Each structure stands twice: as structure tokens, then as C-alpha cells.
Amino acid sequence: MSSSLPFVPLAFERLTPDVSLARARAHYAHVDRRRTTRHFSTDAVPRELIELAIRSAGTAPSGAHQQPWTFVAVSDAALKRQMREAAETEERAFYAGRATPEWLEALAPLGTDEHKPHLTDAPWVVVLFRQSYGYFPDGQKRTHFYAQESCGIAAGFFISAIHDMGLVCLTHTPSPMGFLGELLQRPTNEKAMLVMPVGYPAADAAVPDLTRKPLEAIAVWK
Ligand code: IYR
Numbered sequence: 001m002s003s004s005l006p007f008v009p010l011a012f013e014r015l016t017p018d019v020s021l022a023r024a025r026a027h028y029a030h031v032d033r034r035r036t037t038r039h040f041s042t043d044a045v046p047r048e049l050i051e052l053a054i055r056s057a058g059t060a061p062s063g064a065h066q067q068p069w070t071f072v073a074v075s076d077a078a079l080k081r082q083m084r085e086a087a088e089t090e091e092r093a094f095y096a097g098r099a100t101p102e103w104l105e106a107l108a109p110l111g112t113d114e115h116k117p118h119l120t121d122a123p124w125v126v127v128l129f130r131q132s133y134g135y136f137p138d139g140q141k142r143t144h145f146y147a148q149e150s151c152g153i154a155a156g157f158f159i160s161a162i163h164d165m166g167l168v169c170l171t172h173t174p175s176p177m178g179f180l181g182e183l184l185q186r187p188t189n190e191k192a193m194l195v196m197p198v199g200y201p202a203a204d205a206a207v208p209d210l211t212r213k214p215l216e217a218i219a220v221w222k
Pocket of ligand 1: 113172
């Protein structure tokens with residue numbers, strides 16, 4: 001059994017209402033400029049930026065503070081090529097029949113297909129693995145509570161950090177993802193959850209002309 005932690009004072013600075021509002025507006029304007037793109041430049045990105053994005057992701061809240069995530073950051077060209085080949089094999093099967101007609105129809109406006117050049121163009125491909133369980137110091141299996149939710153939150157922090165540092169990323173979900181655990185030699189308690197190419201957008205990068213749901217459609221007040 002784990003013992004209780006000591007509690008320490010919360011480091012917190014209360015902002016004035018005006019400052020809060022100004023910051024809230026600036027934050028919204030900033031995140032509203034984020035777009036997912038599938039078109040990456042091959043320009044290099046320093047490892048330190050990826051390290052900082054992973055550190056930021058690692059500040060996410062998690063069930064019972066179990067931090068059930070592993071970020072595998074791949075820059076090795078041969079490994080990226082293997083990941084691309086394996087992902088495209090799965091995606092060919094997906095687009096050729098594994099996907100339901102309803103799914104393909106939902107994807108049609110986005111123009112996605114089985115070609116995944118971003119997996120070799122982007123200088124980094126970061127794969128988020130969810131640790132469905134961990135281990136006690138004595139080697140016994142230890143359940144990770146809300147691992148899916150925790151990793152989803154950490155992915156959000158990662159995406160936000162990448163945007164904030166002036167880079168772009170794509171949340172790619174090849175299905176099934178079993179090949180990633182094998183290629184990246186992850187232990188059996190880790191399941192691949194999200195593949196995120198990270199880099200600069202290509203000079204001719206384009207994005208679908210999407211709109212986001214307005215506040216009225218996503219918020220309910222009681
Ligand atoms: N995994 C496939 C299909 C796909 C699924 C969803 I949901 C998307 O938002 C986009 C694509 C692919 O990556 O092409």
C-alpha cells in the first residue's frame with residue numbers, strides 16, 4: 001500500500017477580473033488559430049522543443065496521479081518509414097472495406113486516404129502509449145484508473161504546447177495500432193493510442209475550410 005503524501009501550500013496568484021478576462025480572450029484567440037494539417041515540411045525541429053512538449057503533456061492531471069502515459073518520440077528515418085509502411089497497410093484495408101460506409105462518408109469532407117506521407121515528412125512522430133496498468137515496486141500489477149481519460153487530457157496538453165511553440169501536429173489514429181507496440185518495442189501494458197507527427201507545415205500546406213461549433217451548440221447553462 002502507498003503511504004499518504006504530505007500536503008504543502010498551493011502556489012497560487014489570484015488575478016484581477018480584468019486581467020483574467022484579457023488573458024481568457026487572448027488564450028481563446030490563440031488556440032482558435034490552431035489547425036490540424038496533414039502537410040508537413042521536412043525541416044528539422046530541435047529535440048529540446050519535443051522534450052518540452054512532452055514535459056508539458058506530463059503536467060496533465062491523471063487518475064490517482066498515476067500518469068499512465070509514455071510518449072515515444074521518433075526521429076529515426078528508417079523507423080518512421082517502417083511506421084508509415086505498416087500504417088498504410090492498415091489504412092488500405094480500412095479505406096477498401098473495413099470502414100463502414102457511414103464512417104467513409106464522415107471522412108469524405110476531410111479528404112483523408114491511405115497515403116500517410118506525414119509519417120515520413122515530419123521530423124518527429126510522437127506516439128502516445130496508454131499504460132492500461134503499471135506495477136507496484138514488488139512487481140505486482142497495479143491498475144491504472146481512468147487511463148483513457150488521463151491520456152486524452154495529456155494529449156490535449158501536448159497538442160496545445162506544440163501549437164504554442166509555433167509548430168503543427170496531426171492526431172493520426174491508424175486502426176488497429178498493434179504494429180506500433182511491436183515496431184517501437186513497448187511492453188505489453190502499453191497500448192498505442194495516438195500517433196502525432198510534429199513539425200513545421202509544408203510551404204503549400206492546406207486545410208479544409210472548417211467552421212467550429214458556436215458556443216450555443218456546445219455549452220448548456222443551468
Ligand atoms: N485512421 C484513418 C481514418 C480516419 C479516421 C478519423 I475518425 C479521422 O478523423 C481521420 C482519419 C486515417 O488516419 O486515415
